[in-house]
Amino acid sequence: MNSHALTGRVVTPGDTDYPDASRGWNHFFTHLPAAVVFADDTADVVNALAWARQQGLPVRVRSGGHALEGWSGVDGGVIIDVSGLKSVAIDTAAQTATVGAGLNQLETVTALGAAGVAAPTGTEGSVGLVGATLGGGFGLLTRKFGMASDNLIAAEVVVAPADSGANVVIADEQTNPDLLWALRGAGNGNFGIVTSLTYRIHPLDQAIFLVATWSGLDDLAAVLEAWQRSAPFVDDRLTSQLEIERDRLALHAALAGGSESEALQLLSPVLSIGSPDTVIQDASWADIYADFQIPIEEEPANWKFNSQLITEPLPTEAIRIIGAFMANAPAGCNYFTNAFGGAVASSEPSGGSAFAHRDALYYAEPGAGWGVRGGAPASDEETAAVLGWVAEFSEAMAPYVNGAYVNVPNAGMPDWERAYWGANAERLRTIKAFYDPDNVFCYEQSIPLG
Numbered sequence: 001m002n003s004h005a006l007t008g009r010v011v012t013p014g015d016t017d018y019p020d021a022s023r024g025w026n027h028f029f030t031h032l033p034a035a036v037v038f039a040d041d042t043a044d045v046v047n048a049l050a051w052a053r054q055q056g057l058p059v060r061v062r063s064g065g066h067a068l069e070g071w072s073g074v075d076g077g078v079i080i081d082v083s084g085l086k087s088v089a090i091d092t093a094a095q096t097a098t099v100g101a102g103l104n105q106l107e108t109v110t111a112l113g114a115a116g117v118a119a120p121t122g123t124e125g126s127v128g129l130v131g132a133t134l135g136g137g138f139g140l141l142t143r144k145f146g147m148a149s150d151n152l153i154a155a156e157v158v159v160a161p162a163d164s165g166a167n168v169v170i171a172d173e174q175t176n177p178d179l180l181w182a183l184r185g186a187g188n189g190n191f192g193i194v195t196s197l198t199y200r201i202h203p204l205d206q207a208i209f210l211v212a213t214w215s216g217l218d219d220l221a222a223v224l225e226a227w228q229r230s231a232p233f234v235d236d237r238l239t240s241q242l243e244i245e246r247d248r249l250a251l252h253a254a255l256a257g258g259s260e261s262e263a264l265q266l267l268s269p270v271l272s273i274g275s276p277d278t279v280i281q282d283a284s285w286a287d288i289y290a291d292f293q294i295p296i297e298e299e300p301a302n303w304k305f306n307s308q309l310i311t312e313p314l315p316t317e318a319i320r321i322i323g324a325f326m327a328n329a330p331a332g333c334n335y336f337t338n339a340f341g342g343a344v345a346s347s348e349p350s351g352g353s354a355f356a357h358r359d360a361l362y363y364a365e366p367g368a369g370w371g372v373r374g375g376a377p378a379s380d381e382e383t384a385a386v387l388g389w390v391a392e393f394s395e396a397m398a399p400y401v402n403g404a405y406v407n408v409p410n411a412g413m414p415d416w417e418r419a420y421w422g423a424n425a426e427r428l429r430t431i432k433a434f435y436d437p438d439n440v441f442c443y444e445q446s447i448p449l450g
Contacts, residue, residue, distance in 0.1 A: 004047050004050040004051040004054060005047065005051065006035065006037055006047060006048060006051050007040075007043065007044045007047045007048075008037050008038050008039045008040050008041075008044035008047075008048065008084075009037070009038040009040075009084075010035055010036070010037050010038075011035065011036045011037075011038070012034065012035050012036075013032065013034070018036075021036040021038075021081075022036055022073065022079070023065075023073075024062070024065040024066070024067060024070060024072055024073055025064070025065045025066045025126070025296070025303075026066070026067075026068055026069075026070060026302065026303045027301040027302055027371070027373065028070070028301070028302035028303060028304065028371075029069070029070025029073060030070075030073075031070065031073030031074055031075050031079075032075050032076070033060075033073065033074055033075065033076065033077055033078060033079045034057060034076050034077060034078060035078050035079070036078075036079045036081055037078060037079070037080050037081065038081045038083065038084055039080065039081065039082050039084060039085060039195075040084050040085075041085065042085075042156065042158065042168060042195045042196075045080055045082065045158045045166075045193050045195055046158055046166045046167075046168065047166075048078060048080045049080065049158055049160060049166035049193065049440075050164070050165050050166040051078070052077070052078040052080075053160065053164055053165065053166070053440065054164065055078075057076070057077045057078050058074050058076070058077035058078070058442070059074075059077060059078050059079075059080060059440060059441065060072050060073060060074040060077060060078075060079050060080070060189065060443065061079075061080050061082070061188075061189045061193050061441070062079050062080070062081045062082070062083070063081070063082050063083055063101055063102060063104075063128030063129075063130045063131050064083065064104050064105075064126060064127045064128025064129075064130075064131055065081075065083070065128070066124070066126070066127045066128065066131060067131070067188075068303060068304075068305055068407075068408055068409065069409050069411050069444070071189070071409075071443045071444055071445070072189070074443075080193060082100075082101045082102050082130070082193065082194075082195060083102040083104075083128070084102050085100030085101050085102035085103075085195055085196070086100050086102045086103055086107065087099065087100040087196070088100070088103070088108075088111045090111070090112065090115045090117070090201070092115060092116075092117065092201075095117075095200060095201050095202070095203075096153065096198055096199065096200060096201060097111075097112060097117070097119065097198070097199050097201045098154075098196055098197070098198040098199075099111075099129065099196065099197055099198075099199070100195070100196050101128070101129075101130040101193075101194050101195050101196055101197065102128070102130075103128075103129045103130075104125060104126050104127060104128055104129060105121040105122055105123075105124065105125050105126075105127050105128075105129050105132060106125025106126065106289065106290065106293060107125075107129075108121060108129045109121060109125070109285065109286050109289045109290075110286050110289075110290065112201060112286070113284055113285055113286025113287075113289075114286070116203060116204070116205045117201040117202060117203055117204060118141060118145070118201065118202055118203075118204035118256075118285050118286075119141075119145065119148065119151050119199045119200070119201050119202065120137065120138070120139060120141040120142050120144070120145040120146060120147065120148050120150075120151060121133075121137060121139050121141070121148055122137055122138065122139045122148070123139040123140060123241075123289075123292070124293075125289070125290070125293040126293075126296050129148075129197070130194050130197060131188055131407065132148055132407060133148040133149050133152055133187075133197060134149065134183055134184075134185075134186075134187030134188045134194065135149075135185065135186075135187070135188050135405070135406045135407030136148065136149050136185050136355045136357075136405060136406070136407060137149055137407075138338055138340070138344075138363065139239070139338070140209075140239045140240075140241065140252065140253070140254035141204075141239060141254065141256055141285070142239050142338070142339075142340065142342070142343070142344060143236050143237075143238065143239040143339060143340070143341055143342025143343055143344065144202075144236050144237050144239065144256040144342065144343060145202050145256075145343055146343040146344055146347055146349070147184075147185075147344060147353075147355055148199075149183070149184035149185050149187075149349075149353055149355055150184065150343070150344075150347065150348070150349045150353060150355070151199045151200045151201075151349070152180070152183065152184055152197055152198070152199060152349075153172060153173070153180075153198050153199065153200055153349075154170065154171065154172035154180070154197070154198035155170070155171045155172075155179075155180065155183055155187075155194050155196065155197050155198070156168060156169075156170055156194070156195045156196040156197075157169050157170075157171055157179065157183075157191065157192040157193065157194050157195070158192050158193040158195060159191065159192035159193075159435050159436065160192065160436055160438060160440035160441065161437075162437045162438060163438070168195075169192070169435075171183060172198075173350060173351045177351055178431050178434075179191060179431065179435055180351060181351060181352050181353060181354060181431075182354050182427075182428055182431045182432075183354075184349065184352075184353035184354055184355060185353050185354035185355030185356070185406070185421070185424075186354040186406065186420070186421055186424070186428050186447065188406065188407070189441050189443060189446060190428075190432060190436070190441055190446050190447045191431065191432060191435045191436055191441060192435060192436065192441065204256055204257060204285050205284060205285075206257055206282070206283070206284060206285075207254055207255060207256050207257060207258075207282075207283070207284070207285045207288055208254070208255040208258055208259065208260055208262070208263040208280060208281070208282055209252075209253070209254050209255075209280070209281040209283070209288040209291075209292070210251070210252070210253045210254075210255075210263050210264075210267065210278065210279070210280050210281075211250060211251070211252055211253075211278070211279045212250070212251040212253075212267075212270070212271055212276035212277065212278045212279075213248060213249070213250045213251075213276055213277045213278075214248060214249040214250075214273075214274050214275075214276045214277075215247070215248055215277075216247060216248070217244075217246075217247070217248075217249065217323060217326060217327060218274070219249065219273050219274040220244060220249060220319075220322070220323050220326065221316075221319050221320070221323060222273045222274070223242070223249055223251070223270055223273050223274070224242065224244075224314070224319050224322065225313075225319060226269045226270045226272075226273055227240070227242050227251070227269075227270050227337070227339075228310070228313050228314060228337075228361065228362065229269070229313060230269040230270065231270075231339035231341075231362065232339050232340055232341035232342075232361040232362055233341055234266050235255075235266055236341075236342035236343060237255050237256045237257060237258055238253060238254070238255050238256075238263070238266050238267070239253070239254055239256075239338070239339055239342070240252065240253035240254075240267070240270075240338075240339050241253070241336065241337060241338045241339070242335075242336070242337045243334055243335075243336050243337075244322070244326050244334060244335040244336075245326070245329070245333075245334045246326055246327065246328075246329040246331075246333065251267070251270055251271075251276070252292075253267055254285075254288065256285070259282075260280050260282055263280065264280075296373070297373055297374065298373075299369065299373060300332060300369030300370050300371055300372070300373065301370075301371035301372060301373040301374075301375070301378070302369065302370050302371040302378060302383070303367070303368070303369050304367065304368050304386065304387055304390050305365050305366070305367035305368075305390075305408045306365065306366055306367070306390055306391075306393075306394040306404075306408070306410050307363070307364075307365055307404045307405035307407075307408035307409070307410060308363070308364040308365065308366075308394070308397060308401035308403075308404065309357050309360040309362075309363060309364070309401060309402055309403040309404065309405065310337075310360060310361050310362050310363075310364055310400070310401060310402070311359050311360050311361060311402040311403075312361070312400075312402075313361065314400055315400070318397065318399075318400040321393075321396050321397065322335055322397075325366070325389070325392075325393045325396065328389075329389060330368070330370075330382070330385045330386050330389055331370070332368050332369045332370045332386065333366075333367070333368040333386060333389055333390070334366075334367055334368070335364065335365070335366050335367075335393075336364070336365045336367060337362050337363060337364045337365070338362060338363045339361075339362045340357070340358075340360045340361060340362050340363065341361060341362075344357075344358055344360075345358050345359065354421055354424045354427075354428060356403070356420070356421045356422035356423070356424050357403055357405070357422075360402070360403070363405060364397075364401070365408060366389075366390050366393040366394055366397070367390065368386040368387075368389065368390055370382055370383065370386050371383075394410075403419050403420070403422065404416070404419040404420055405420070406420040406421075406445075409445055411444065411445075416445055417447070417448075425447075428447050429447060429448060429449065432447045432448070432449055433449050436449075437449075
């Protein structure tokens with residue numbers, strides 16, 4: 001057996017930067033890995049994977065560090081961190097971009113925007129692009145351009161062949177097309193370590209961004225009903241989100257190319273309710289995206305979300321349940337939605353995809369952020385109240401939802417494979433067995449061997 005040495009920046013217990021290196025974005029989870037390897041290139045990833053296998057150590061993969069249940073960390077194993085792989089190559093003639101797996105979403109939107117193009121991403125700039133994409137990836141351009149994974153046309157992947165070592169493979173429509181299919185919606189830490197991605201990109205130099213805010217919750221039922229009846233069916237250029245907190249409602253909407261008056265007209269079913277405070281921005285998509293980011297240091301330390309997909313409009317009783325939970329929500333808790341329909345429903349990519357929720361009207365998420373980043377730990381009482389609220393709210397909504405989203409995993413959910421991937425779960429097990437025969441890429445909800 002060849003002996004492999006670790007390359008890249010290697011951080012181990014006892015190093016001064018170990019606490020930061022071993023910690024993910026969600027401080028609710030802590031891990032004590034044997035080593036964190038910050039790769040500078042694909043060769044570092046190959047060496048780290050081969051070395052970990054040689055040592056018999058478990059492996060986890062990390063880019064932006066936003067794995068919400070802490071599954072990109074591991075005790076006593078090796079975290080292979082690809083956040084340093086930040087290359088960008090844009091081919092405007094071919095309308096493609098090849099990017100390193102270390103780019104976060106803000107870096108990607110900024111780089112593409114400088115070339116007058118866009119690809120759909122999630123809305124949180126600090127989230128790793130690769131993680132968001134491999135689970136599906138949706139945000140405020142989704143109804144126009146589809147899921148991020150729908151725009152993924154190739155990937156470089158470091159895989160773990162039978163018995164030992166590490167190999168680099170390409171997944172595209174000609175080479176390993178089954179792996180490309182699986183990476184489009186089920187790729188996070190399941191089949192190998194993605195080191196670069198090639199996307200289809202789209203001309204987009206101007207957008208309208210609108211934020212409407214209602215104080216209090218008096219208009220909650222009317223706003224949510226009007227939104228769910230319009231947002232999934234409106235002009236495909238418009239994607240919108242609702243965020244409900246215990247004392248306010250906010251609508252965020254992006255029109256991918258168009259005028260302020262068009263945006264107001266398309267959103268009129270919702271904006272005509274009550275007296276929202278409305279702010280409109282007409283700018284490049286990259287500038288809009290950068291402007292709505294919140295610095296990480298201002299975010300809460302701890303997070304808990306549950307994901308839900310809505311395939312039929314919520315009935316009155318379900319909307320009443322949402323109102324009741326929000327009226328009694330602990331500080332930091334919210335209910336968030338993102339419209340689907342449009343390109344998500346109408347345009348599966350060439351070669352297909354493992355993403356199984358094209359019939360969803362929208363995504364929904366009871367969630368919470370609590371505790372001060374860099375400050376004293378949250379009290380046990382606050383944590384218990386928040387976690388109890390999310391769990392009870394999720395359970396109360398269970399009769400009205402249909403499926404879940406793997407990037408916002410529901411830990412402990414029974415039959416989670418079917419909730420995330422529906423009828424695609426069986427094919428994913430077969431592909432897993434081929435590309436990861438020794439189940440090296442294994443965590444709490446990784447795809448089981450076929």
